[in-house]
Amino acid sequence: MPLSLLSVFWLLLLVATPLLAQECDTKRYATTPSEGFKVLPDGTVLDVRHRLMWLRCPLGMHWQGDTCTDVAEP
Numbered sequence: 001m002p003l004s005l006l007s008v009f010w011l012l013l014l015v016a017t018p019l020l021a022q023e024c025d026t027k028r029y030a031t032t033p034s035e036g037f038k039v040l041p042d043g044t045v046l047d048v049r050h051r052l053m054w055l056r057c058p059l060g061m062h063w064q065g066d067t068c069t070d071v072a073e074p
Helices: 002-020
Strands: 037-039 044-047 052-055 062-064 067-069
Touching: none
Parallel strands: none
Antiparallel strands: 037 044, 044 052, 062 067
16 A cells, blocks of 8 residues: 555656646736835835835945935844
């Protein structure tokens, strides 16, 4: 009995291995429309669809113009 179970295991492994391989489609890119985000004056960005908010700069830095200034906290 153990021999037949082992045979079934190896057969399933050989058949399933090609199905587990994944290929990346390089012609498709994930995109999110820019109107889905709202840049707020306090240096945060809001994802209006999912209601998520994050800082534009690391802690200790500040958004000024079009870049982060100052030094990030360690």
